[in-house]
Amino acid sequence: MPEAMDSNALYNITYGLYVVGCYSDDKPAGCIVNTCFxxxxxxxxxxxxLNKKNYTLDCIKKNPKFCISIISEDTDPMIISSFGFRSSRDADKYADFGYVDLDGAPAVKGNFCGRLVLDATDFIDCGTHVIVISKLKDTQDGSGAPMTYEYYHKVIKGSAPKNAPTYRSEQESTTVTKKDVRRFKCDICGYEVESETNLPDDFVCPICGFDRSHFKEI
Structure with missing residues (x-):
């Protein structure tokens, strides 16, 4: 992006949140994406x-069948944390939730707006990311209001993983805080909390469940 270009307008583009589920050989893998259309x-x-560094992309290239679970406002935030801030290379993201097989693709259990089963047919190189073109094979109904990316940021107060197309560095952030309020950020999932004092020793992140030691003052 040209140095003089103001990127703030990009953050007004609307997005949703989705869990992509696929198999790595016979083991379930997956991640969170915010770009699906x-x-x-x-x-x-x-x-x-998907980011080129994303293990899920490698899996879909080997096995083109995958599913998308459309995240709702009622979806367990821990699912977002598990699938968005860890890699399937070294973590079993489904361990705490379980999954069901949808015609050859693993779908994490939980409350979702619906499910889509797809076959990848083409991969378009976009530099740091790859657009995966897919044919719809089946659908499954769900319930609830779809979680928008704006809702995720403003209500759940989550941040974008570094591999996400919408990742924004601390230097680019335009958040303004009160002078007498301190801000702490979880180094696991990016959740931010404000406090006039230090966080209590027994404080845990409401998104990823990690303890106070993972919160750094910003």
């Missing part, structure tokens, strides 16, 4: 965007 209506084609 329908390309065609007849013989529906959809697209998602």
């Amino acid at each position: 329908q390309v065609t209506s007849e013989n529906p084609t959809l697209a998602i965007c």
